Amino acid sequence: MLEVDFLGIPLKNPLIVASGPMTRCGSYMKRAVEAGAGAVVTETIVNEVRRNVRPRLAKKGAGLQNIRLYSDYSLEEWAHEISIVKDTGGVCIANILGHTPSEMAYIAGFVEKAGADTLELNIASPHGEGLEVLSADPEQVYEFVRSTVKNVSIPVTVKLSPNVSNIVTLAQAAERAGAAGVSAINTMRSIIGVDIETGKPLLPTFGGYSGDPIRPVGLATTATLAQAVSLPVSGIGGISTSEHVLEYIMLGASTVQILTALILNGYAILRQILKDLEVWLETKGYSSLEEIRGTALKELKSFEEIPNEPYTSHLAKPCLLPDCSLCTTSCMYDAISKDHRGVVSVDQELCSGCGLCVTVCPARCFELRWDG
Ligand SMILES: Cc1cc2nc3c(=O)[nH]c(=O)nc-3n(C[C@H](O)[C@H](O)[C@H](O)COP(=O)(O)O)c2cc1C
Incomplete structure (x- = not known):
């Protein structure tokens, strides 16, 4: 009942664990698969590993700020980590970042050989590495996607940043370059708060905001992308219940991704969300998610039409x-x-x-x- 097609790959459900520390290695991804995840996205795999700073996470209200950079596993180590997911029978999406089109293409080729089922190019980070420029420039996005698509035979998707003024031109550039899908949103540029006793920000630099408060942005971005491109959209941001999953799917998402709710509550909530999804569909008399996909998107009007x-x-x-x-x-x-x-x-x-x-x-x- 929850099965979906993901870029030609059958998934048992649309709930994918998003790139980040809950998919930081093979054994973590195995736990996600065993808890029911339809697929897992690796933490961002890079060519040159950098140590992550301490502290790098702060929670305030229902939101989380992180200044974690990327995976601390080397490319060579990732070959083994990916094989652990494959041995579990899971679907593995390799999230990768290269700093030039050719480096992106090289890493893509490496993880494809290691067994990754699809790729998700990470072109955005609200902290460090100068990715603000790449994530907002359609020409660069085109070049990165194009060189990667040419180098691999598995589907290539692009993860887009919400910290841009026009996400549509970026998604269209990815589509023109041969991307098979888009996912959004990555985290939002943020300062989660200031300790007014010490006068210092809670984390020492701008970071990525995630969790419940960013869901409305994720939903709006999903709808915008579903209207603007003909690629499948993986909706991300603030998901923690079956209702949230349904909202994304009704706004046109083909799959959804979840992270902060898992960081805060553990992998076990995956099973609860999936059970609730099935009960909801059954109660309403639906036999597949396809029957409700895009229903809210069709109802979305322009302001002038109201x-x-x-x-x-x-x-x-x-x-x-x-x-x-x-x-x-x-x-x-x-x-x-x-x-x-x-x-x-x-x-x-x-x-x-x-x-x-x-x-x-x-x-x-x-x-x-x-x-x-
Ligand atoms: C601690 C942390 C680390 C993250 N690391 C990555 C990463 O390595 N690569 C990436 O593409 N996104 C990364 N993200 C972004 C998430 O994959 C996701 O897009 C974002 O958190 C929104 O979803 P959520 O509200 O369900 O957490 C990270 C998010 C968090 C909170």
């Missing part, structure tokens, strides 16, 4: 939360009030139909109705 209709808020059911005042305090138009008995009412004359109460109310008491 009609200006006379909707106002109405109570769909009585409020049963006497101590909650989220609707009254957040109604900017003073249209919602609660009397001394706790009865909530909406003044349709004052209501401007902004819709905030519909999503603010924890008990979902409000709905917008057409008042024309």
